[in-house]
Every structure is written in structure tokens, then in C-alpha cells.
Amino acid sequence: MQEHACFSHHNSQQGQALLLLVVVMVIGAAAIFYGFSTSSNLDIEKDKKTAAALAQAKAALIGYAVGVNFFSGTPRPGDLPCPDLNDSGSTGASCGNAAGTTGQTSRIGRLPWKSLGLGDLRDGNGERLWYAVSRNFKFNSRSSCATAGAAGCLNSDSRGTITIRDTSGNVIHDGTNPDPFTPSGVIAVIFAPGAALKRQGAAAAQDRSCAGGSCSAAGVCLSSPASNTAKCNPANYLDAVTGVEDNADFLDSSNANGFMHGTIRDAGGEVIVNDRLITITYNDLMPLLERRVAAETLNCLIAYASSGTNVGRYPWASVDVTTFSDAANTLFGRMPDSLTQTVASAPGIMPVAWPSTFPSGCSRTQGTWWMNWKDHVFYGVADAYKPGASAPAGCPTCMSVNPPSATVDKQVVVIVAGKRLAGVAGGQPRSNTTEQQTATNYLEGGNHLHPAFTRQSSSAAFNDTVVYK
Numbered sequence: 001m002q003e004h005a006c007f008s009h010h011n012s013q014q015g016q017a018l019l020l021l022v023v024v025m026v027i028g029a030a031a032i033f034y035g036f037s038t039s040s041n042l043d044i045e046k047d048k049k050t051a052a053a054l055a056q057a058k059a060a061l062i063g064y065a066v067g068v069n070f071f072s073g074t075p076r077p078g079d080l081p082c083p084d085l086n087d088s089g090s091t092g093a094s095c096g097n098a099a100g101t102t103g104q105t106s107r108i109g110r111l112p113w114k115s116l117g118l119g120d121l122r123d124g125n126g127e128r129l130w131y132a133v134s135r136n137f138k139f140n141s142r143s144s145c146a147t148a149g150a151a152g153c154l155n156s157d158s159r160g161t162i163t164i165r166d167t168s169g170n171v172i173h174d175g176t177n178p179d180p181f182t183p184s185g186v187i188a189v190i191f192a193p194g195a196a197l198k199r200q201g202a203a204a205a206q207d208r209s210c211a212g213g214s215c216s217a218a219g220v221c222l223s224s225p226a227s228n229t230a231k232c233n234p235a236n237y238l239d240a241v242t243g244v245e246d247n248a249d250f251l252d253s254s255n256a257n258g259f260m261h262g263t264i265r266d267a268g269g270e271v272i273v274n275d276r277l278i279t280i281t282y283n284d285l286m287p288l289l290e291r292r293v294a295a296e297t298l299n300c301l302i303a304y305a306s307s308g309t310n311v312g313r314y315p316w317a318s319v320d321v322t323t324f325s326d327a328a329n330t331l332f333g334r335m336p337d338s339l340t341q342t343v344a345s346a347p348g349i350m351p352v353a354w355p356s357t358f359p360s361g362c363s364r365t366q367g368t369w370w371m372n373w374k375d376h377v378f379y380g381v382a383d384a385y386k387p388g389a390s391a392p393a394g395c396p397t398c399m400s401v402n403p404p405s406a407t408v409d410k411q412v413v414v415i416v417a418g419k420r421l422a423g424v425a426g427g428q429p430r431s432n433t434t435e436q437q438t439a440t441n442y443l444e445g446g447n448h449l450h451p452a453f454t455r456q457s458s459s460a461a462f463n464d465t466v467v468y469k
């Protein structure tokens with residue numbers, strides 16, 4: 001029997017390691033770096049080291065967000081760590097939830113390389129990397145995702161909130177996201193600070209010392225806040241252009257205070273910005289998250305069909321986005337939270353609840369990841385594998401997914417909806433219950449029509465992630 005995109009909970013660590021390796025290879029080959037100098041062989045070697053460090057850091061952060069263990073506690077697929085504020089190498093205990101300046105001061109700091117499982121990454125000038133994260137993708141603290149689609153949920157409709165400018169001051173990533181169909185804001189930024197210089201308007205060069213015994217023997221800043229120590233003050237590493245941008249701070253959802261990259265000189269030819277940066281965008285991260293959610297959901301279904309006294313059958317789907325309860329004789333819809341009608345169809349045979357131990361994420365009461373994604377996950381079961389009291393007879397009363405073929409041989413199909421698409425009729429609105437109830441506001445290519453489904457390359461008219469068994 002053919003299976004696609006399914007990995008067991010037992011080998012999830014191997015799968016995550018493979019995913020990280022792929023990400024490293026892809027990003028290492030495709031990363032774009034801005035404004036590197038080529039004036040001498042020494043500069044070239046420094047630039048190469050900086051480029052490699054930035055690419056490795058980006059890959060590690062993406063791997064962290066995609067591979068996060070969300071089966072217990074509160075982590076969500078896509079969560080990124082808080083920055084390291086005291087140069088300990090470890091993530092900060094929290095990074096503020098405030099929308100203004102207070103919140104941002106804890107969302108910019110050094111890359112927490114120890115927490116990411118990295119070596120002590122340095123740029124070409126021997127400096128540790130810095131890092132900033134959007135409030136929509138940070139782990140702690142954040143608004144709670146109390147109901148599907150509410151503020152604080154992280155899913156395909158989430159957006160980065162950080163603005164990026166080019167060397168001329170032009171906005172190239174807008175953190176205000178004015179277009180609901182184009183996720184422009186950046187999710188995270190990694191900086192190589194380069195050599196110390198005199199910031200524009202400053203009286204002296206950047207001070208990166210631990211003067212006055214303000215650091216431990218290991219170099220960890222001891223002041224509170226840590227930025228009171230020169231070594232942990234972002235202004236001593238990240239640069240500014242007066243009236244344009246200051247890389248030492250930022251505001252979420254603002255196109256007036258973000259970050260800028262590249263070598264910038266003042267009117268006299270003096271270098272005033274030498275920060276190199278690389279970004280994590282929506283397109284870097286979200287497709288990988290959607291694949292993870294699809295695979296884990298399929299694992300849950302397979303675990304259900306294999307558990308207890310079940311005879312290899314799957315539950316009824318849900319058509320109610322307010323209760324997410326299963327509905328008798330429903331072969332396609334959302335994944336159900338409760339299984340009352342499923343159990344009633346085969347009393348004493350079908351399990352009364354999702355598995356709580358394998359994988360633990362199937363339980364709707366464990367962890368919070370499911371609340372974040374439940375609006376976006378659809379599910380189809382073949383007629384041959386619907387609830388019943390005897391072992392399924394098997395196909396041909398099954399489903400098809402084309403490609404790979406129109407063959408009717410699929411037991412179960414999971415579809416994770418991507419972001420809204422302007423190229424689909426109506427723009428796929430999802431702001432109220434009526435709109436959320438309409439499957440075509442999430443799915444494309446006829447994927448709301450059971451039992452024939454399709455997989456296509458992502459385009460302006462299709463972005464569903466489809467997995468099956």
C-alpha cells in the first residue's frame with residue numbers, strides 16, 4: 001500500500017535532522033548577501049566567512065522553527081527563540097509582547113548559538129552574530145491562541161512584521177504588510193556586525209568592552225539590563241544612518257523603523273554602515289511548516305486507525321468550524337476534535353478519542369499546536385475506510401491524488417491550506433464563520449471535491465499541501 005509524506009513519531013528526530021541538512025544545502029546554495037567588499041584578498045576571505053556564518057545561522061533558525069517539539073507544552077510549529085541578551089550564547093528567558101519600543105528591546109540581541117546547537121559562529125571580523133525576531137513568531141511571551149483564527153495563532157495566515165531597506169533607503173520588505181496576499185514583512189533578521197566604527201552622529205567609535213568589571217570571567221554581561229554593559233549594547237555593534245534607519249532598534253509593523261543592509265558611506269566617503277544581514281521571510285519558512293503540520297496530522301490518523309480495537313478505519317470528518325465535532329456520513333471536511341458520531345457508527349470498535357501517547361500531539365488537550373492550525377487542515381477518508389465494525393474490504397472504493405496518478409487507491413488524504421490567494425475568485429476571505437465554513441476559501445484545484453484530489457506546484461492559483469496514505 002502506498003504511503004506519502006508520512007514519518008513515524010519514533011524517527012522524528014532523524015526526519016528533523018534530514019530536514020535541517022536539506023535546508024542548509026538549499027540556503028547555502030541560494031542565500032543572497034548584500035554589499036560585500038572585494039577590495040583585497042583579505043576582504044574576500046572575511047566576506048566568505050561572514051557569508052558562511054550568516055547562511056548557517058539562517059538554516060539553524062529555520063530548522064529550529066520547523067523541528068520544534070510541539071507535542072507537549074505551548075510551542076507552536078514556527079516558534080523562534082528569543083535573542084541572547086547577555087552574550088551567554090543561550091536564548092533569553094523571554095522577549096516582550098509589547099507593540100512599542102519596550103517590546104522590541106528584548107527582541108534584538110545576539111544569536112543564541114548554544115540554544116540552536118551551533119558552534120560559536122563569528123563573522124569575518126571575529127564578532128558574534130546578532131539577531132532580531134518578529135513578535136508574531138517569537139516563542140515567549142506571546143498572545144494565546146485561544147480559538148482557531150484568533151490573535152496569537154501561528155499558521156499560514158501569519159505574517160512577519162519587520163521592515164528592511166536597501167542601501168538607498170528604499171523599503172524592500174514592508175513590515176506593515178499592506179497587501180493581504182503578499183507577506184512582505186520579515187520574520188527574523190541575522191546580522192554580522194563587522195568591525196567597530198563611529199556611528200553617524202556619535203562622538204566616539206563603538207565601544208565593545210566589559211569596562212568596570214561588568215562581565216563575568218566567561219564574558220557574560222552582568223548588568224541589568226545587559227545593554228548597560230557596552231559589550232551587550234546593540235548600538236556598539238549595529239549601525240545607523242541619521243534620519244533613515246538605526247539598526248540597533250526596530251518597531252514591529254512599522255515601515256519607518258526597521259533595518260538596512262550593506263556598506264554605506266557618508267558624503268566624505270567614511271563608512272557609517274558595515275552591517276551585513278540575511279533575512280528569514282515567509283517563503284523561507286511557511287511552506288516547510290505546512291509540510292510538517294500535514295505529516296503530523298497524517299501520523300495522527302494512521303495512529304488512530306492502528307489503535308485499540310480499531311479495525312483499520314478512520315473517523316468521520318467535521319463540517320462545523322465552531323465545534324469541530326465529527327458528522328455522521330461525512331467523508332470530507334476538517335479534522336474533528338470529538339468523535340461521538342464516529343463511535344456511534346461502530347460502538348465498541350472505533351476508539352473514543354485520538355491517541356494520547358503515539359503520537360502525543362494527536363490529543364487535542366496536549367500542547368497548543370492544533371488550535372493554531374485547525375482552520376487550515378482538511379481531511380478526506382475513502383468510503384472503504386469509513387467508520388464501521390469490520391475490517392475494511394479495501395479499494396476500489398477509495399480516493400485518488402493526481403499526481404502521482406488518477407488511480408483510486410488512497411485510504412486517507414490530508415490537505416493543509418496555504419495563505420489566501422488573490423488569483424482565486426473572491427480572494428479567499430477568512431474573517432468570519434461563514435467564510436471559514438467555505439472550503440474554497442482555503443483549497444484550490446477542486447480539492448474540496450471528494451474523492452478526487454490534486455497536487456500541483458505552488459502558484460498564484462494553488463498552494464495546498466497534500467499528503468496521503
